[in-house]
Amino acid sequence: xxxxxxxxxxxxxxxxxxxxxxxxxxxxxxxxxxxxxxxxxxxxxxxxxxxxxxxxxxxxxxxxxxxxxxxxxxxxxxxxxxxxxxxxxxxxxxxxxxxxxxxxxxxxxxxxxxxxxxxxxxxxxxxxxxxxxxxxxxxxxxxxxxxxxxxxxxxxxxxxxxxxxxxxxxxxxxxxxxxxxxxxxxxxxxxxxxxxxxxxxxxxxxxxxxxxxxxxxxxxxxxxxxxxxxxxxxxxxxxxxxxxxxxxxxxxxxxxxxxxxxxxxxxxxxxxxxxxxxxxxxxxxxxxxxxxxxxxxxxxxxxxxxx
Amino acid sequence: xxxxxxxxxxxxxxxxxxxxxxxxxxxxxxxxxxxxxxxxxxxxxxxxxxxxxxxxxxxxxxxxxxxxxxxxxxxxxxxxxxxxxxxxxxxxxxxxxxxxxxxxxxxxxxxxxxxxxxxxxxxxxxxxxxxxxxxxxxxxxxxxxxxxxxxxxxxxxxxxxxxxxxxxxxxxxxxxxxxxxxxxxxxxxxxxxxxxxxxxxxxxxxxxxxxxxxxxxxxxxxxxxxxxxxxxxxxxxxxx
Numbered sequence: 002x003x004x005x006x007x008x009x010x011x012x013x014x015x016x017x018x019x020x021x022x023x024x025x026x027x028x029x030x031x032x033x034x035x036x037x038x039x040x041x042x043x044x045x046x047x048x049x050x051x052x053x054x055x056x057x058x059x060x061x062x063x064x065x066x067x068x069x070x071x072x073x074x075x076x077x078x079x080x081x082x083x084x085x086x087x088x089x090x091x092x093x094x095x096x097x098x099x100x101x102x103x104x105x106x107x108x109x110x111x112x113x114x115x116x117x118x119x120x121x122x123x124x125x126x127x128x129x130x131x132x133x134x135x136x137x138x139x140x141x142x143x144x145x146x147x148x149x150x151x152x153x154x155x156x157x158x159x160x161x162x163x164x165x166x167x168x169x170x171x172x173x174x175x176x177x178x179x180x181x182x183x184x185x186x187x188x189x190x191x192x193x194x195x196x197x198x199x200x201x202x203x204x205x206x207x208x209x210x211x212x213x214x215x216x217x218x219x220x221x222x223x224x225x226x227x228x229x230x231x232x233x234x235x236x237x238x239x240x241x242x243x244x245x246x247x248x249x250x251x252x253x254x255x256x257x258x259x260x261x262x263x264x265x266x267x268x269x270x271x272x273x274x275x276x277x278x279x280x281x282x283x284x285x286x287x288x289x290x291x292x293x294x295x296x297x298x299x300x301x302x303x304x305x306x307x308x
Numbered sequence: 309x310x311x312x313x314x315x316x317x318x319x320x321x322x323x324x325x326x327x328x329x330x331x332x333x334x335x336x337x338x339x340x341x342x343x344x345x346x347x348x349x350x351x352x353x354x355x356x357x358x359x360x361x362x363x364x365x366x367x368x369x370x371x372x373x374x375x376x377x378x379x380x381x382x383x384x385x386x387x388x389x390x391x392x393x394x395x396x397x398x399x400x401x402x403x404x405x406x407x408x409x410x411x412x413x414x415x416x417x418x419x420x421x422x423x424x425x426x427x428x429x430x431x432x433x434x435x436x437x438x439x440x441x442x443x444x445x446x447x448x449x450x451x452x453x454x455x456x457x458x459x460x461x462x463x464x465x466x467x468x469x470x471x472x473x474x475x476x477x478x479x480x481x482x483x484x485x486x487x488x489x490x491x492x493x494x495x496x497x498x499x500x501x502x503x504x505x506x507x508x509x510x511x512x513x514x515x516x517x518x519x520x521x522x523x524x525x526x527x528x529x530x531x532x533x534x535x536x537x538x539x540x541x542x543x544x545x546x547x548x
Contacts, residue, residue: 219402247401286362287398289382290391291412291461301411305402 004035011072011101015131018068026068027054029082031075043067043094053083053115056096060089060121067096071114076106076140081113088124088156099131102142102168111143118149120156120183128160134167141169150177152185154209163190164199165307173201181209181238189218190307193226193254203232207240207269216244221303222254233261236269246275249306309373309389309464309497311337311359316368318354318520329354331520332368337499341491343511344501345535351520352501353395356467359499360392361385372465389496391458395469397450400441405453408441412457425456428489430482447474455486464496472504484510508532 004012004020008030012018021028021036025043028035039045042062046055056067069084086096104110120126134142144164152158164171177185185205193199205214214234222228234242246258260273280302288298318330330351344352357363359370361382369378377385391412400408409422423433429452439445441453451474458466471487472480484506490498491510500507508514514531516524524531 281398283394283396283398284400286382287394288411290360290362290386291408291457292383292386292414293411294383301403301407302400305400305404305407308402 007074007103008072011074011103011133011135012070014133014135015099015101016068016070016097018070022066022068024066024068026070027056028068028070028072030072032078032080035072040065048083048085051083052081053085056084056086058086058088058092058094060091062089062092062094065094067094069096069098071098071100071112073100073102073104073110073112076104076110076138077108079109079111081115083115084117086116086118086126088118088120088126090121091123092121093125095127095129097129099129099133100144100146101132102134102136102144104134104136104138104140104142106136106138107140109141109143111141111145113145113147115147116149118151118158120150120152120158122153122155124153124156126156126158128158130160130162132162132164132168132171134169136167142167143170144168145172146174148173148175150175150185152177152179152183152212154180155182156180157184159186159188161188163307165190165192166194168199169195169197171199173199175201175203177203177205177214179205179207179209179212179214179240181211183209183212185214187214187216189216189220191218191220191228192223192303192307193220193228194223195226196224197226198228199226200229201231203244205232205234205242207234207236207242208238209240210238211240212238213241214243218246219248219306220246220256221249221251221307222256223251225253227254228256230256230258230260230275232259232273233263234271234273235263235265236271237265239266239268240270242269242271244273246277247306248277249303250277250279309338310371311335311465311497311499312371313355313359314369314371316358316365316370318358318363319366329520330358330365333520333522335515335522337497337513339497339512341498341511342500342513342515343508344499344515344517345503345508346517346523350518352517353469354520355517356392356469356499356501359465360390360467362392386463389464390467391461391463391465392467393454393458393469393471395473395501397447397454398441399443399445399450403441404438405441406437408453408457409460412460414461417460422460425460426453428459429453429456429486430479431456448476448479451475452479452483455483459490459494462494462496466490466494466496466498468498468500468502470501470503472502472507480504505532505536508535
């Protein structure tokens with residue numbers, strides 16, 4: 002399998018890979034399979050009942066990486082894909098997913114992915130997901146990812162999601178259920194511009210004793226874009242939960258943050274923080290005294306904030 | 309370096325009306341180490357901000373090496389060779405110490421190069437280089453990073469607004485040696501706002517600002533003794 006220049010560029014934008022990766026991977030391009038590789042510990046199987054794949058990681062697998070990028074370069078493509086991840090007991094792996102859309106035409110391109118993670122006892126997972134849109138066409142680029150996370154005892158998951166450019170509309174839903182001693186860390190970075198809109202909706206159920214989560218969102222809304230941040234943490238046992246939304250608002254954009262915490266147990270300790278504001282004048286002035294123009298200063302501040 | 313303020317005034321408006329913060333200041337500075345001192349609210353910081361371009365004068369002109377910079381932007385003045393260490397350092401979520409020292413120097417510095425500036429201000433460089441300039445840093449740490457940024461710029465005029473404020477005693481002793489060293493080593497001129505006798509002591513010239521005007525101007529020998537005994541200058545503290 003060979004990728005063309007547009008596909009390579011999309012791939013680099015979402016995975017930092019220059020070409021076909023080594024190790025386990027599954028590349029989906031324009032609705033079909035463009036390449037797959039499995040290893041002794043990682044199996045990837047096409048679903049038979051609906052579109053999508055099962056990624057099965059054997060118990061005890063350490064230091065392996067799975068890449069599952071989705072590339073859309075044809076205009077007018079609209080797809081819904083189900084991917085299930087089974088992370089075996091005590092495995093410790095990295096999964097890099099993401100969707101890049103290059104829409105050069107006038108029709109809407111949409112990729113909706115439903116990712117379900119099942120982390121067995123003691124499993125450790127870092128999951129990185131990037132979304133990126135490009136293309137000179139007038140067709141909308143739409144991504145609606147849903148992530149469902151089930152964490153067994155003492156499992157650990159870190160999820161990093163980023164949507165930095167070019168996606169016209171996104172509705173991101175993440176739901177997680179944590180058993181005893183499980184920990185979930187979610188970091189989300191979003192930048193919207195033009196007339197884009199982005200909604201993110203997190204629901205975390207801390208069901209197990211000593212379970213914990215941190216949901217950290219940093220976002221920048223430019224031009225006339227709109228963002229809505231919803232997060233709900235339910236503390237149903239002795240647990241720790243923390244949600245934080247930090248947004249920079251610019252131009253004529255609008256941002257809403259609706260953090261919600263429900264303590265259903267006397268030893269549930271839950272915190273929410275939300276802050277929205279424009280770039281502080283003193284930050285711009287400081288960087289200008291270092292010789293940067295106002296625009297350069299703004300780029301540095303936004304770039305650092307979303308890093 | 310020659311800095312000249314020609315009949316500079318600055319008026320600010322608040323709910324009580326227009327206030328004259330700086331009133332017809334005339335000043336020529338070409339010494340290597342000059343200190344502004346005087347009571348709080350006397351106009352020292354405003355004067356520094358007028359020089360850096362953060363405020364524009366209501367009246368008068370400012371010249372740097374003979375060039376009229378009165379209407380030049382902050383960016384222009386920074387590029388012409390003016391640096392400014394704020395009294396209250398600014399925090400940035402996401403930007404690291406390394407990022408800011410690099411921006412200050414005008415080029416992407418290697419970790420080792422950035423570390424050398426941090427060592428100069430007594431920070432254990434490896435621990436700080438990748439830290440974010442956020443609320444996790446103490447006021448004293450931020451002040452020292454602010455000074456390191458000015459050193460990294462190495463411009464012909466460096467303004468420091470009360471570098472001692474918010475710094476603990478241990479840091480303060482180091483701070484004095486930092487300025488002594490800077491005075492010896494740096495090619496450019498230092499203009500420092502300070503209430504500290506030990507900083508004023510190493511100045512080539514002390515200018516006392518009160519009520520928006522220059523009330524005294526002379527060498528440390530001429531100015532300091534009177535300042536230290538004068539009851540009117542309660543803002544000046546002999547020691548910490």
